[in-house]
Amino acid sequence: MTFMERLKEAVESFGLPRLIITGFLILLLIAAPIVGADLPTQISNIINRFSWNGILVLAMVPMVHSGCGLNFGLPLGIISGLLGATISIEMGFTGGLSFVMAILIATPFALIFGGLYGWLLNKIKGGEMMIATYVGFSSVSLMCMMWLLLPYHSPNMVWGMAGKGLRTTISLEGYYLEVLSKFLQINIGNLSIPTGAILFFAVLAFGIWAFLHTKTGTAMTAVGSNPTFAKAAGINVDKIRLISVIMSTWLAAIGILVYEQGFGFIQLYMAPFYMALPAVSAILIGGASVNKATIMNVIIGTILFQGIVTMTPTVMNNMIHMDMSEVIRIIASNGMILYALTRKTEGSK
Amino acid sequence: MDEKNTPLLEMKNIKKDFFGNQVLTDINLTLKEGEVIGLVGENGAGKSTLMKILFGADVIRETGGYAGEIRINGEKADFRSPFDAIASGIGMVHQEFSLIPGFTATENILLNRESKKKNIISEIFSERMDTLDRPEMEQRAMEAIEKMGVKIESKMVISDMPVGHKQFTEIARELSKDQLKLLILDEPTAVLTEKEAEALLESIRGMAKRGIAVIFITHRLKEILSVCDRVAVMRDGCLIQNVPAKETDEVQITKWMVGRNVDVSAGAGKEEAKEKEEGEVILSIDRLWVDMPGETVRDVSLDVIKGEILGIGGLAGQGKLGIPNGIMGLYQAGGTVTFEGKEIPLNDPRKCLDSSFAFVSEDRRGVGLLLDESLEWNIAFPAMQIQNKFLKNYLGGLIKWRDEKAIQEVTQKYIGELAIKCTGSQQKARELSGGNQQKVCLAKAFALEPRLLFVSEPTRGIDVGAKALVLQALKQFNREKGVTVVMVSSELEELRATCDRIAIVSGGRIAQILPASTPSEEFGALMVSQVI
Numbered sequence: 001m002t003f004m005e006r007l008k009e010a011v012e013s014f015g016l017p018r019l020i021i022t023g024f025l026i027l028l029l030i031a032a033p034i035v036g037a038d039l040p041t042q043i044s045n046i047i048n049r050f051s052w053n054g055i056l057v058l059a060m061v062p063m064v065h066s067g068c069g070l071n072f073g074l075p076l077g078i079i080s081g082l083l084g085a086t087i088s089i090e091m092g093f094t095g096g097l098s099f100v101m102a103i104l105i106a107t108p109f110a111l112i113f114g115g116l117y118g119w120l121l122n123k124i125k126g127g128e129m130m131i132a133t134y135v136g137f138s139s140v141s142l143m144c145m146m147w148l149l150l151p152y153h154s155p156n157m158v159w160g161m162a163g164k165g166l167r168t169t170i171s172l173e174g175y176y177l178e179v180l181s182k183f184l185q186i187n188i189g190n191l192s193i194p195t196g197a198i199l200f201f202a203v204l205a206f207g208i209w210a211f212l213h214t215k216t217g218t219a220m221t222a223v224g225s226n227p228t229f230a231k232a233a234g235i236n237v238d239k240i241r242l243i244s245v246i247m248s249t250w251l252a253a254i255g256i257l258v259y260e261q262g263f264g265f266i267q268l269y270m271a272p273f274y275m276a277l278p279a280v281s282a283i284l285i286g287g288a289s290v291n292k293a294t295i296m297n298v299i300i301g302t303i304l305f306q307g308i309v310t311m312t313p314t315v316m317n318n319m320i321h322m323d324m325s326e327v328i329r330i331i332a333s334n335g336m337i338l339y340a341l342t343r344k345t346e347g348s349k
Numbered sequence: 350m351d352e353k354n355t356p357l358l359e360m361k362n363i364k365k366d367f368f369g370n371q372v373l374t375d376i377n378l379t380l381k382e383g384e385v386i387g388l389v390g391e392n393g394a395g396k397s398t399l400m401k402i403l404f405g406a407d408v409i410r411e412t413g414g415y416a417g418e419i420r421i422n423g424e425k426a427d428f429r430s431p432f433d434a435i436a437s438g439i440g441m442v443h444q445e446f447s448l449i450p451g452f453t454a455t456e457n458i459l460l461n462r463e464s465k466k467k468n469i470i471s472e473i474f475s476e477r478m479d480t481l482d483r484p485e486m487e488q489r490a491m492e493a494i495e496k497m498g499v500k501i502e503s504k505m506v507i508s509d510m511p512v513g514h515k516q517f518t519e520i521a522r523e524l525s526k527d528q529l530k531l532l533i534l535d536e537p538t539a540v541l542t543e544k545e546a547e548a549l550l551e552s553i554r555g556m557a558k559r560g561i562a563v564i565f566i567t568h569r570l571k572e573i574l575s576v577c578d579r580v581a582v583m584r585d586g587c588l589i590q591n592v593p594a595k596e597t598d599e600v601q602i603t604k605w606m607v608g609r610n611v612d613v614s615a616g617a618g619k620e621e622a623k624e625k626e627e628g629e630v631i632l633s634i635d636r637l638w639v640d641m642p643g644e645t646v647r648d649v650s651l652d653v654i655k656g657e658i659l660g661i662g663g664l665a666g667q668g669k670l671g672i673p674n675g676i677m678g679l680y681q682a683g684g685t686v687t688f689e690g691k692e693i694p695l696n697d698p699r700k701c702l703d704s705s706f707a708f709v710s711e712d713r714r715g716v717g718l719l720l721d722e723s724l725e726w727n728i729a730f731p732a733m734q735i736q737n738k739f740l741k742n743y744l745g746g747l748i749k750w751r752d753e754k755a756i757q758e759v760t761q762k763y764i765g766e767l768a769i770k771c772t773g774s775q776q777k778a779r780e781l782s783g784g785n786q787q788k789v790c791l792a793k794a795f796a797l798e799p800r801l802l803f804v805s806e807p808t809r810g811i812d813v814g815a816k817a818l819v820l821q822a823l824k825q826f827n828r829e830k831g832v833t834v835v836m837v838s839s840e841l842e843e844l845r846a847t848c849d850r851i852a853i854v855s856g857g858r859i860a861q862i863l864p865a866s867t868p869s870e871e872f873g874a875l876m877v878s879q880v881i
Contacts, residue, residue, distance in 0.1 A: 210750075213751045214748060214749050214751065215733060215734065215737070215749040215751070217751075218726075218730065218733065218734075219734055221722070221726075222719055222722070222726070222730055225720070225721050225722055226715075226716075226718070226720065228712075228715055229716060229717065229730075231679070231698060232677070232679060232698060232708065232710065232716050232717075232731075233698075233702070233730055233731035233734050233735065234699035234702040234703070234731070234734060234735050235734060236699075291721075292721070
């Protein structure tokens with residue numbers, strides 16, 4: 001084998017888009033100190049954003065495994081999380097307890113919404129991703145009305161003048177702001193590592209990894225790989241798919257709570273709408289495909305995607321004094337989704 | 350060369366393989382003007398492939414073309430598409446109708462070849478805007494219909510017609526082409542009533558008189574003998590006989606069709622078979638019907654004896670594949686199935702598997718394998734899911750963890766036993782050859798350690814060497830483990846070499862069950878006995 005062939009094989013196994021994005025990120029990391037951005041701060045930023053977004057990306061995994069495709073219906077899970085968060089605050093919990101309560105309250109919502117969503121997806125096998133997109137759209141729109149109508153009264157959340165209806169952004173100051181990030185936080189100069197949030201992600205990621213090694217998890221992968229095979233082996237395909245959708249929805253609910261504790265605000269109304277695409281593209285950049293995804297895909301993908309998103313504005317701004325970050329983010333995320341949907345090949349490791 | 354002696358069609362040394370799998374070997378066939386040739390052979394003998402080559406079907410070119418040459422009127426022909434074939438005067442009537450349901454017979458017959466009149470708009474723009482000359486079209490259609498010698502209503506909409514008339518419309522369409530010299534009829538009588546079939550045969554005779562050559566493919570040997578000048582018999586991709594129809598009869602043709610080029614050891618288990626015939630009934634099927642598209646089972650009652658290998662044979666489309674698929678719950682089924690005295694509920698795959706049935710599907714890639722997963726997964730998966738094998742229990746069985754080591758061990762064991770050619774137990778099933786994939790399917794079923802094993806078309810599309818190994822493995826599994834095997838196959842010789850008894854399915858019913866040592870001809874006759 002010549003060097004070129006070996007190189008070609010290596011590129012193929014790593015995936016060209018992933019290679020380009022990795023290369024771009026490395027370029028940005030090299031350029032950062034040259035244009036005068038502080039590298040440790042930048043790296044802290046990437047790690048922080050990874051800890052916020054990791055679980056939302058992880059939420060993609062169960063549905064990809066069961067063959068339901070990428071979960072464009074992520075907003076549904078996020079809404080469950082938001083309900084948990086707002087109700088927890090409404091009930092007057094504060095500090096770390098408000099976070100635990102938010103998770104506990106969000107869970108039944110996630111189970112019910114996920115169950116209905118899964119039931120719907122079982123009705124329309126083959127067109128999951130399109131239906132999922134519309135489930136996301138419509139649930140966000142419905143909740144836009146509900147946030148105004150539901151009887152919330154906590155003065156920290158409602159509009160000041162009217163005294164009712166939730167505000168678009170709600171500060172988490174005094175509630176669960178950075179409860180995970182501050183836990184065992186490591187600070188070395190400008191470099192800070194949100195240990196708690198990363199640990200929390202690690203626990204959930206391990207949970208999913210372990211689940212995929214159990215009997216039911218194995219069945220889930222088989223259902224995604226070949227539903228007819230699974231049926232012939234006595235698997236209740238619809239049930240397994242339902243489980244995967246519920247898991248995805250619940251992870252999305254937890255994911256948004258973790259995101260909020262890092263970000264510092266609850267964002268309502270149209271905000272959940274914009275959460276699905278970055279998560280989808282992150283897992284695809286990580287090397288997953290429409291029907292294969294691993295935990296490694298989640299980790300690599302989140303780091304790469306969030307790396308690009310955080311690094312481009314600083315580096316670009318310092319270089320050309322113009323904010324290109326949004327443009328690049330949109331090109332990277334939508335381009336990645338487009339690329340993945342056009343080729344349903346197997347994912348890389 | 351004298352004009353008169355040039356044959357209309359000459360096929361010389363036609364060869365074709367699909368991905369290294371030889372399906373046609375050195376076919377030589379000539380056809381004179383006005384000659385009718387009957388082409389017979391078992392399913393998979395290569396008839397359709399040969400006709401596809403002649404008709405320039407895309408699938409042939411896409412799979413690497415063919416070797417040999419085709420001459421039409423002495424000129425070398427190289428059809429790049431069916432359009433070229435049509436242009437040189439070849440017409441084909443397929444098994445499936447290609448008609449537009451909402452159009453009348455006339456419109457279908459003359460589709461895209463309508464008679465047209467000029468009008469002002471078409472003078473200005475293009476001839477695509479011409480108006481149709483309805484009366485002339487009607488006349489042309491009627492001419493074509495008359496050529497067949499049957500009466501069908503030219504103004505009737507296709508969707509209102511009985512099947513027979515649809516078939517005639519298709520044939521009329523071919524006949525209305527002025528350049529038509531050679532007509533290929535692929536099982537045209539399959540859907541016709543006896544009377545209609547007779548009318549069709551009459552029209553074939555009429556065509557021949559007008560100088561049109563006909564290639565007539567059918568399973569009904571009587572029709573061949575009554576209408577054809579010559580009979581060509583194909584088997585395993587070879588043209589083994591090409592004789593005048595007058596010099597042969599049904600029995601002889603059947604004999605040629607089923608052939609005996611495989612070394613048969615059917616006689617060997619004769620005594621044993623006798624003994625088993627009186628053995629205990631392990632599975633009893635009573636009035637089973639299965640709604641499997643293309644393989645409908647109408648009314649099957651059958652007893653399987655403990656420890657035997659029961660073969661189920663028959664022509665394609667007669668329902669033999671429906672039997673195992675129906676019992677295993679993959680298609681809607683009804684009737685009663687009793688296993689070891691207990692009734693097995695139908696339409697529930699899980700119940701069958703729990704009763705220790707196993708099924709090796711004929712659809713290897715669709716049902717049989719997880720193509721994108723490793724061999725380990727493929728082999729261990731059903732056993733893990735159904736029987737909780739290869740699992741480690743933690744927390745008192747709350748967590749059932751995949752036991753990778755046990756899975757690897759069992760996979761290695763079967764890779765060794767069945768001589769599966771692979772780079773290792775982690776290789777993806779997709780990357781294996783057809784024969785090795787089939788072995789993986791068998792291993793999957795063996796790992797379930799079933800008491801009753803259904804095997805459907807175990808040797809379809811695999812090479813000779815792998816065939817022998819697969820059949821050997823089945824026999825061994827039956828003899829050593831005492832597992833009852835029901836094997837469905839369209840290859841009679843294979844059934845005769847492997848099974849104790851063979852049930853022949855015809856028209857969705859069991860025609861008869863005979864010991865495997867019965868001569869092939871008898872089986873052949875049974876196969877066509879109740880064809881619908």
